[in-house]
Amino acid sequence: MNTRAKLTLSLTVVSIVLGFMVSLGYRQAELSAKLGSVELGGSAVNRQLTQQLSNIKASNQAAEQQLAEVMSQISDFEQKSTGSDDQLKILQTKLSDERILAGVTPVHGPGVVVTLMDGGTSATNVEQELTHDWNIRSVVNELFTAGAEAVSINDYRVVATSAVECQGPVVSVNGHRLGAPFEIQAIGSPTTLKSALSITGGILDALRQQGVQVSTPQTKSDIEMPAYTDPLQAAGGN
DSSP states (O other): OOHHHHHHHHHHHHHHHHHHHHHHHHHHHHHHHHHHHSOSSSOHHHHHHHHHHHHHHHHHHHHHHHHHHHHHHHHHHHHHTTTOOHHHHHHHHHHHHHHHHHTOSOEEEEEEEEEEEOOOTTSSOHHHHSOOHHHHHHHHHHHHHTTOSEEEETTEEEOTTOOEEEETTEEEETTEEEOSOEEEEEESOHHHHHHHHHSTTSHHHHHHHHTOEEOOOEEEEEEEEOOOSSOOOOTTOO
């Protein structure tokens, strides 16, 4: 198989794996939100949701390992194909776009910024006014659904397999323990992204009704966003 054919095949695999990872990410966020709304305990529903979430996380891990292997192969193909014909250069441009979606390269561009903060401590139900992991994931999912090309939380890049989980009084993002406030940045059409967040009865309205303090989404002409900070591990890696 020549270099062009290998790149074409690898690019196809990357697209399929990324699509699978995104769909898993949405499903994982949905299940996490359900678990957050289910009263803690040993109920059958709770156990079933927990098992489903565990299975999805395992699938995400496998997809991430597959993506790492393909990315490694593509890097090798690219080195061998330097200076090749125009058709190959088009494939390389497409591959660059896929890398942006995978979060493995820094990006910059226009977008929006919104900040989530814990509510006041005077309420009778303090737990309800805390910013939970599923609150953050709901905002992130809304941004991706609205066409965001890249998203970060407190300057940590979020990808389809990013783990956003509550750990006691803090939220862990890609293994980094973060406390409120949570600044969420998204690169994409500023108008579209701001409209998606600001819609009446939308995710930000729901969070405000819950008691979480939410800033008004601000558009930015240029947001600089780092690459995903936890390198993708190939199968067999530590």
